[in-house]
Amino acid sequence: MVKKVLIQKRMLVALNNSMDQQAKLKLDMAVYLLGEINRLPTLYRNEDSKERFARMSSQRLKKIIYNYSDYLQFLTKNGFVEIVKNHSTDNKQCRAYQITDNYYADELVEYEIKNKILLRKFDVKGNDGNQEERNQLVLRTRPYLVQNFDEKLGMDIHSAHDEIEYLQNPYDQKKYVHAMQLISEWERKAWSYSINWSTDERLHSTLTRTNKSLRKHIRYEGESIVGLDLKTSQPYFLCAILKGICTWDIELLKRIGAYEFLGNELIEDLFDTIDISEAREFARIVLNEDLYQSLLEVIPVRFDEAGKPFRLVYDKSNWREPWKTKTYSSARDAMKEIVLLIFNCKSRYVTDEIKAFKESFPTVFNMIQMIKRSGMEFYRLLCHVEAFCLLDYVAKEFARKYSGVPLFSIHDSLVTVESKAELLSLFMQEELYELTGLKPSIEREDWLEVLIGEKEKVS
Numbered sequence: 280m281v282k283k284v285l286i287q288k289r290m291l292v293a294l295n296n297s298m299d300q301q302a303k304l305k306l307d308m309a310v311y312l313l314g315e316i317n318r319l320p321t322l323y324r325n326e327d328s329k330e331r332f333a334r335m336s337s338q339r340l341k342k343i344i345y346n347y348s349d350y351l352q353f354l355t356k357n358g359f360v361e362i363v364k365n366h367s368t369d370n371k372q373c374r375a376y377q378i379t380d381n382y383y384a385d386e387l388v389e390y391e392i393k394n395k396i397l398l399r400k401f402d403v404k405g406n407d408g409n410q411e412e413r414n415q416l417v418l419r420t421r422p423y424l425v426q427n428f429d430e431k432l433g434m435d436i437h438s439a440h441d442e443i444e445y446l447q448n449p450y451d452q453k454k455y456v457h458a459m460q461l462i463s464e465w466e467r468k469a470w471s472y473s474i475n476w477s478t479d480e481r482l483h484s485t486l487t488r489t490n491k492s493l494r495k496h497i498r499y500e501g502e503s504i505v506g507l508d509l510k511t512s513q514p515y516f517l518c519a520i521l522k523g524i525c526t527w528d529i530e531l532l533k534r535i536g537a538y539e540f541l542g543n544e545l546i547e548d549l550f551d552t553i554d555i556s557e558a559r560e561f562a563r564i565v566l567n568e569d570l571y572q573s574l575l576e577v578i579p580v581r582f583d584e585a586g587k588p589f590r591l592v593y594d595k596s597n598w599r600e601p602w603k604t605k606t607y608s609s610a611r612d613a614m615k616e617i618v619l620l621i622f623n624c625k626s627r628y629v630t631d632e633i634k635a636f637k638e639s640f641p642t643v644f645n646m647i648q649m650i651k652r653s654g655m656e657f658y659r660l661l662c663h664v665e666a667f668c669l670l671d672y673v674a675k676e677f678a679r680k681y682s683g684v685p686l687f688s689i690h691d692s693l694v695t696v697e698s699k700a701e702l703l704s705l706f707m708q709e710e711l712y713e714l715t716g717l718k719p720s721i722e723r724e725d726w727l728e729v730l731i732g733e734k735e736k737v738s
Contacts, residue, residue, distance in 0.1 A: 282392040282405045283467065284314025285459055290359060290382035291390060297357050304353060307394035308344050312351065314390070316360060316376050321457040322488065331453050332363040332377040339409055343400045351376065384449045387459045404469045413473035417482065421670060423678035424482050425472050427685040431500045434465035439496040461489050465497070478659075480666035487689050495726035499685045505700040506724035507707055509669065511570050512691035513622065513661040518562040519715040520664065521643065525555045534714055536667030540660055545653050552649060554642040561643050566717060571614040578617060578635040580610045588613045590632075623658040626651035665691060673710045677703065692724070 286294075290313065298306045312335075319333035340347040354360045359382065363375040377383070392398060402411050417425055439462050446455035464471070464485055472484035481487075489497070497504050509515060516535065523532040527550055532538040538546065564573045580588050588610040594603050607613040617632045624633070626648050637644040650657050674693055678686050681702070687694040695703045704721045711719040 280398060280401065280403045280405065281467070282398055282401050283389045283463065284311055284392065285317050285387045285456075285463055286310055286313050286390050287317075287378065287382045287385040288388045289385050290378070291388065293382070294359060304350060305394055305397075307392050307397055308347075309350050309354060310390050311392060311397060312340075312344070312347065312354065313359065313378070316378055317387070317456055318460055320453070321460040331383070331456070332375040334373040334375045336373050339407070343407060344397070384452045386447065387456065389463060405467065406469065406471065410471050410473075414471065417472045417474055420474065421482060421675075423675055423686065424670065424688050425470070425484070426678075427499065427687060428468075428470040428472070428484070430468065432685075433468065433498055434462065434493070435496045435498065436462060436466050439465070439493055442492055442496065458490075458493060461485070461493060465489075479662040480670075481662070481690055482670065482688050484687075486687055486694070491724075491726055497726075499696050502696040502698060503725075503727035504685075504687070504694055505697050506689055506692040506694050506726070507700065507704050508692040508722045508724055509707070509711070510720040510722050511565055512665055512669075513658075514565045514570055514618070515717065515719060516661055516664045516668065516715075518558075518565050518717055519668075520660075521553060521558045521562065521646070522716065524549050524646065525553050525558050531716065536664050536671075537660065540663050541650070541655075545650070545655075549646055549649060552642060552646050557640060557642050561640055562717070566720070569611075571611045571618065574614050574618070574636075574639075575610055577639040578614065578632050580613050580617075582610075590616070619658075621647070622661060623656075668711065668714055669693070672714065673707055676710060677706050680706075697725070697727070 291310065294309060294313070295306060298304060298309060315335070316333045319335075320331050335347075335351070337347075344350065351360070355362060355376075358379055360376045361379050363377050401407055406414065414425075439458075443455060443458040443462070445451075446458060463469075470485050472482060474480060474482055486494075486497075494504065494506075519535050520532070520537050522528070523535070523537065524546070529538060529546070532541070532546065541549075564570055581590070583589050583604075583606065587606045589604050589606045590613055591602050592605045594601055607616075617636075620630070621633055621636055621644075647657050650660060669691065670688060674686060674688060677684070677693070681699075684699045684702070685696050686703075693703055693707060700723060704723065707721050708719055711717075
């Protein structure tokens with residue numbers, strides 16, 4: 280097997296020189312740990328976050344390098360890494376490390392692990408035991424969504440490297456590290472996937488971690504891939520739940536997976552909470568208009584002196600200054616986050632934005648609050664219904680009916696090759712309408728067209 284990790288070029292040279300004086304420490308072990316500190320932050324793609332630290336799980340590291348703490352002490356003492364946040368019994372988080380500024384903003388190179396003891400800890404694709412367990416869980420539960428992670432799937436590595444060349448500067452280093460890590464995984468076909476059943480129930484994979492600028496370089500048997508996105512997915516499924524409650528339709532609630540999640544007693548309590556005309560108006564906006572643009576008429580969004588929309592958001596990680604100003608590229612983007620706040624926040628949490636939504640849709644808001652006060656997280660209900668309908672039914676049925684057609688998922692989108700995009704789009708529309716009785720809006724994302732458009736601009 281081959282196990283490769285990414286490490287900053289200058290740091291590898293300096294580390295190699297320093298390791299000459301460490302008889303008990305092995306270069307491969309140290310490079311592996313540095314590679315993990317580079318890799319772990321890339322597992323969670325957040326374009327806005329500037330944090331680059333990696334939380335190092337002692338339980339996981341012990342299974343791979345029994346004396347890992349000796350290496351971390353050596354790397355810290357010699358200025359290769361620094362401790363960012365200490366483990367706390369209060370927040371139960373692992374100690375966090377990051378590459379020091381002296382080495383972080385440098386070219387990344389691949390280093391091949393040769394140490395036989397270390398290599399035994401990984402499978403043929405370079406995954407450790409924890410990742411292999413996650414892969415196997417997905418293979419047992421949603422095999423139809425990962426069966427096409429095979430030798431036919433790949434990335435145009437040369438064009439992908441050209442794509443990210445501009446990121447090699449101190450300001451975009453985190454994006455550069457992330458992109459290099461993804462390109463390396465695509466080149467080695469080191470697929471990883473997982474499902475967190477206690478949160479969003481979506482499939483998270485090498486593909487979902489790959490941003491749009493790199494997706495356009497992905498090919499399956501030489502063909503580009505296309506995303507079919509269910510527009511305003513969670514509001515759409517909220518409308519399906521509202522329909523079931525307004526019409527006392529238990530069978531509909533069972534069909535979309537809401538009945539088993541809510542339970543009979545809570546559903547009966549909800550039957551008398553919704554004003555049907557209000558629910559219909561809310562559904563009309565979701566299904567026939569741009570929900571976020573429409574809500575701008577009733578929910579206030581503030582603008583700064585430069586004309587940028589902004590919100591004051593709570594940062595619980597900074598207890599000294601928990602409130603910070605967050606700006607958005609458009610008022611619509613701000614509204615999308617406000618809707619997520621209404622779905623996700625605790626029942627007692629109140630803002631002017633939440634009050635405005637309540638005034639516009641009082642019984643819809645009351646239903647959401649009743650579900651939250653029952654001890655249930657409302658966003659978990661929406662995530663469950665979305666995953667149940669889109670991934671556990673529609674995608675599964677498509678894979679069964681069209682077994683030879685490549686199929687993937689990216690969050691609330693299903694993905695296939697360009698030549699089969701229309702087939703998948705029509706199937707999604709028909710099956711979702713059959714499930715919910717509501718007409719969905721499916722948007723097509725052609726990542727290759729972005730690439731072609733950019734090339735035309737250059738020429």
